[in-house]
Amino acid sequence: MNASAHPLRLPQPDALAVSLRDVTRRFSGRSVLGPLSLDFAAGEFVALIGRSGSGKSTLLRAIAGLDDGVEGEGRLTVPADRSVLFQDSRLLPWKTVLQNVVFGLHAEGSDERGKRALADVGLAGREAAWPNALSGGEQQRVALARSLVRQPRLLLADEPFGALDALTRIRMHDLLFRLIRQHRPTVLLVTHDVDEAIKLADRVLVMDEGRIVVDRPVSLAHPRAKDAGFDVLRGELLAALGVTDTI
Amino acid sequence: MSDQSHALIATAYSAPFAAIAGVPAQAHPFPPAQRKLPKLAPGRLPTGAILFGPVALVVLWELASVTGWLSPKFLAAPSTALFTGFELLQSGTLAEHFLASARRAYLGLGIGVAIGLLLALASGLSRIGEASIDGLVQIKRAIPTLALIPLAILWLGIGEAMKVALIASSVFVPIYINTHAALRGIDIRHVELARSVGLTRGAFLREVALPGALPGFFTGLRLAVTTCWTALVVLEQINTSQGIGYLMNRARDYGQTDIIVVGLAIYAVLGLGSDFAVRLWERKALSYRKALAS
Ligand SMILES: Nc1ncnc2c1ncn2[C@@H]1O[C@H](COP(=O)(O)OP(=O)(O)OP(=O)(O)O)[C@@H](O)[C@H]1O
Ligand SMILES: [Mg+2]
Numbered sequence: 001m002n003a004s005a006h007p008l009r010l011p012q013p014d015a016l017a018v019s020l021r022d023v024t025r026r027f028s029g030r031s032v033l034g035p036l037s038l039d040f041a042a043g044e045f046v047a048l049i050g051r052s053g054s055g056k057s058t059l060l061r062a063i064a065g066l067d068d069g070v071e072g073e074g075r076l077t078v079p080a081d082r083s084v085l086f087q088d089s090r091l092l093p094w095k096t097v098l099q100n101v102v103f104g105l106h107a108e109g110s111d112e113r114g115k116r117a118l119a120d121v122g123l124a125g126r127e128a129a130w131p132n133a134l135s136g137g138e139q140q141r142v143a144l145a146r147s148l149v150r151q152p153r154l155l156l157a158d159e160p161f162g163a164l165d166a167l168t169r170i171r172m173h174d175l176l177f178r179l180i181r182q183h184r185p186t187v188l189l190v191t192h193d194v195d196e197a198i199k200l201a202d203r204v205l206v207m208d209e210g211r212i213v214v215d216r217p218v219s220l221a222h223p224r225a226k227d228a229g230f231d232v233l234r235g236e237l238l239a240a241l242g243v244t245d246t247i
Numbered sequence: 248m249s250d251q252s253h254a255l256i257a258t259a260y261s262a263p264f265a266a267i268a269g270v271p272a273q274a275h276p277f278p279p280a281q282r283k284l285p286k287l288a289p290g291r292l293p294t295g296a297i298l299f300g301p302v303a304l305v306v307l308w309e310l311a312s313v314t315g316w317l318s319p320k321f322l323a324a325p326s327t328a329l330f331t332g333f334e335l336l337q338s339g340t341l342a343e344h345f346l347a348s349a350r351r352a353y354l355g356l357g358i359g360v361a362i363g364l365l366l367a368l369a370s371g372l373s374r375i376g377e378a379s380i381d382g383l384v385q386i387k388r389a390i391p392t393l394a395l396i397p398l399a400i401l402w403l404g405i406g407e408a409m410k411v412a413l414i415a416s417s418v419f420v421p422i423y424i425n426t427h428a429a430l431r432g433i434d435i436r437h438v439e440l441a442r443s444v445g446l447t448r449g450a451f452l453r454e455v456a457l458p459g460a461l462p463g464f465f466t467g468l469r470l471a472v473t474t475c476w477t478a479l480v481v482l483e484q485i486n487t488s489q490g491i492g493y494l495m496n497r498a499r500d501y502g503q504t505d506i507i508v509v510g511l512a513i514y515a516v517l518g519l520g521s522d523f524a525v526r527l528w529e530r531k532a533l534s535y536r537k538a539l540a541s
Contacts, residue, residue: 064443066439066443083443083444084440084443086436086439086440088436090437090439090440092437092440092454092455092458093535093536094458094459094461094535095454095458103444104441104444104445104446104450105444130534130537131535132535
């Protein structure tokens with residue numbers, strides 16, 4: 001009866017993973033989000049970009065259910081097994097790396113799964129290390145392992161690579177992409193980086209003043225090189241962000 | 248002479264250019280001799296160097312006594328005190344009084360720490376607890392322990408209970424203040440993480456709130472240990488028939504400055520020893536703070 005270590009969860013193409021209907025959020029009366037209606041298909045990788053203060057984090061936190069106390073209404077349908085990847089790695093300093101990965105898991109065999117998740121992010125052998133002894137990039141990889149060991153149906157990531165240097169960020173993109181492929185969770189990735197969005201996502205949303213102003217599928221083949229198709233999309237998205245200077 | 252220095256300067260300036268041009272540069276000392284930067288902060292002391300001051304004081308003190316400049320009526324020589332201490336130790340007197348003092352101090356410390364911790368948890372983890380407890384502790388904090396002695400004597404008599412109670416009542420304050428502050432200052436990002444992984448309240452307390460408050464508790468404990476000895480010294484001056492304080496008081500009546508010095512030395516050793524023990528424990532419990540690149 002024991003589930004195998006990596007139960008196969010076949011993506012159901014028609015299933016909706018996330019559905020928002022007329023969702024709004026306000027901070028002290030000021031409308032910050034919506035009204036917004038949005039659907040994500042199961043297994044879809046959605047990137048959300050938009051200028052600072054446009055409401056990206058507010059949307060992500062609403063979907064994550066981390067925004068109680070915030071005014072607003074609307075109907076949200078979200079899978080219960082979701083995990084959040086924050087901009088900071090948010091590791092508990094008094095727990096070892098492995099304890100951080102399996103934080104909140106109690107099922108039998110969690111440690112084994114945690115170790116495998118650590119190996120997946122290239123940190124095998126560092127199970128017993130304290131988070132303080134890891135570099136920033138390594139800490140974020142532990143956070144990624146913590147998110148993925150739960151095999152969530154929905155992964156919510158708010159600028160998870162924003163604090164990393166360019167080289168580490170590219171490595172993290174590849175890692176995330178590879179790991180996502182194993183279980184195909186629905187992903188919402190908030191990012192400032194247009195290239196990151198185009199490189200990874202099946203669909204890019206551009207948000208402005210709490211509304212989605214561009215909703216654009218990305219049909220380029222993987223792995224995505226910076227070719228002509230890439231540049232066209234990039235120009236389009238930058239224009240939507242109000243950036244005219246295309247380099 | 249002037250020619251030579253001129254030549255030196257010329258080499259120094261031309262060498263980099265020569266190297267760039269592909270001409271092998273003259274052999275230069277490496278690393279290049281540098282003018283030393285002024286040290287702005289004093290360097291770290293080698294281990295044990297902290298003992299220099301105390302040792303120097305004892306030596307001067309001994310010299311002053313030997314030369315007769317310091318009368319034993321005024322202050323006994325360290326060597327005399329050492330000898331007296333050894334005698335008291337052999338006769339068993341010292342052990343008896345030492346144990347009496349240590350029992351008082353550690354009983355008061357233990358009770359005070361337990362009370363401080365319980366109050367801090369009640370007040371740090373519930374609003375009703377904070378509303379009922381915090382104000383009272385702040386008021387208690389403003390009242391010096393000494394001022395409570397008359398009331399404590401009326402309530403508990405002049406025996407051990409009064410002394411232990413007063414030590415505990417002065418010890419619980421720093422424990423409470425620091426643990427409570429740490430519980431209140433819990434990192435909101437950790438709370439969010441706990442919620443996002445679906446932690447129960449019990450698990451949250453065990454795995455996030457309490458470990459997060461541990462550094463605060465240790466800060467409180469180190470203060471509490473000091474407070475405990477201070478309170479002990481004051482309390483042992485009143486009506487005791489046992490304890491280091493009693494020993495010293497009696498010695499004063501007989502003008503035995505050597506025994507007074509022994510008493511002071513024991514207080515110092517106990518205080519330092521306790522602080523050291525707490526620090527050791529703290530370092531072990533909070534070892535995760537050290538970032539060792541392994
Ligand atoms: N707790 C809060 N209280 C009041 N206003 C808030 C709060 N959180 C966010 N806001 C406001 O809501 C708006 C949207 O914020 P949000 O954090 O969603 O932006 P963002 O798109 O994530 O920006 P960034 O790219 O800088 O992270 C901003 O104007 C912000 O000032
Ligand atoms: Mg944000």
